[in-house]
Amino acid sequence: MAMDLQFEVSMFITIVIPLFLGAFVMYIVRALKGPTIPDITLAIDCLSYDLAAFLALLSIYFRSPILIPCAIVLALWVYALDIYVAKYLLKKEMGE
Amino acid sequence: MASTLDWVLVSIGEILVAIGVFFDIVAAIGMLRFPNFFVRLHAATIGAIGGAFVPLIGVAIMSVGCDFLGRYRFFIAGAAAVTAVLILILAPVGSHVLAKAAHESRTAVVQPKVVDHLEEDRMTRGEEK
Numbered sequence: 001m002a003m004d005l006q007f008e009v010s011m012f013i014t015i016v017i018p019l020f021l022g023a024f025v026m027y028i029v030r031a032l033k034g035p036t037i038p039d040i041t042l043a044i045d046c047l048s049y050d051l052a053a054f055l056a057l058l059s060i061y062f063r064s065p066i067l068i069p070c071a072i073v074l075a076l077w078v079y080a081l082d083i084y085v086a087k088y089l090l091k092k093e094m095g096e
Numbered sequence: 097m098a099s100t101l102d103w104v105l106v107s108i109g110e111i112l113v114a115i116g117v118f119f120d121i122v123a124a125i126g127m128l129r130f131p132n133f134f135v136r137l138h139a140a141t142i143g144a145i146g147g148a149f150v151p152l153i154g155v156a157i158m159s160v161g162c163d164f165l166g167r168y169r170f171f172i173a174g175a176a177a178v179t180a181v182l183i184l185i186l187a188p189v190g191s192h193v194l195a196k197a198a199h200e201s202r203t204a205v206v207q208p209k210v211v212d213h214l215e216e217d218r219m220t221r222g223e224e225k
Contacts, residue, residue, distance in 0.1 A: 005098035005106060006164040014108050019117045022149070026124035028128050030136075036205075038133050038198035042140045045190060046127065049148035051185055056155040056176040057113065066166045068175035075148075075182050082190035086197035 015062040020054050041085045048078040104162040109158025112150055119146030133204035137195055144187035152180035 024047060030044035052071040059067040087093070098106075119142055126139030156176040159169045197203035199214060206212055 005102055005162065007166075009106060009110075009158070009162055012113075016113060016117050019121060023117075023120040023124040023143075026128050026141075027120075030124075030127045034132060036198070036203045038194050038204050039136065041194060042136060043127060043134070044192065045175065045187075045194070045201040046123065046140050046143040046147070049144045049187060052179055052183065053120075053151040053155070054149045056172065056179065058153055059156060059157050059172050060162060060165070063165055063168070065171040065175070068179075069171055072175060072179050072182065075179050075186060079186040079190050082194050088203040089197040089203055 013057060016030065016057065017054075017061075020050065023050060024054075029079075037085065037089065041082060045078050045082055048074050098161075098163055102147050105161025106158050109154045109156075109161060112157065114154075116147055116149075116151030116154060119143070119150065120148075123147050132207040133193065133198055134206060137191055140191055141188065142189050144183065144191070148187070149180050152176045152183065158181065164181025 018024045027043050027047040027050070031040050031047065034043055035042040055067045055071040055074070058073075059065055123139045123143030123146065126142065128134055130139055131137045131194075153176075156173045159165060159176065162169050165172065188190040199206075206215075
């Protein structure tokens with residue numbers, strides 16, 4: 001192949017990173033602007049799932065697997081956030 | 097040098113990541129422009145599944161093909177696949193629970209409303225109880 005694989009992957013990821021960041025900014029704007037509590041949690045929910053994908057992509061870019069366990073934990077933690085907010089909205093208690 | 101199999105895997109992964117980024121931006125725009133919470137749920141599930149699951153599968157496939165990563169590529173591929181499966185299961189459940197809570201506690205008002213059968217059912221159930 002003419003081009004080196006590593007260079008091609010790095011070029012692709014440098015193109016994709018700003019697009020991801022643009023989407024994150026839009027989610028953050030919705031999270032700050034969101035009139036109701038469910039809107040805010042929905043925006044944070046989506047932001048964090050996409051952040052997990054972004055972390056996985058970055059771990060290829062930086063060639064080190066140190067970011068990957070954080071992506072798994074982030075996905076689980078955001079799910080817990082959803083459950084807590086829903087539980088609070090319904091029964092005004094967090095189930096401690 | 098990278099064999100053709102590596103190139104095939106990397107290109108498949110990159111196509112999936114590109115599709116995922118497109119879904120991600122569309123979902124983000126949707127989250128901004130939709131009128132109320134319940135319509136934004138559509139954008140949220142697109143952002144969660146199309147914007148997170150698809151790129152993660154793309155990363156999993158791409159990292160197997162990247163031979164410059166050495167041993168780490170299998171670790172990244174496995175963890176990305178696990179995260180993708182987790183998100184596939186958790187995202188719909190999370191948004192469903194949130195939607196139920198928002199509707200029942202009436203924090204999210206249904207603004208441009210044509211008809212809301214759930215509310216009517218809840219009213220009739222409310223009177224009977």
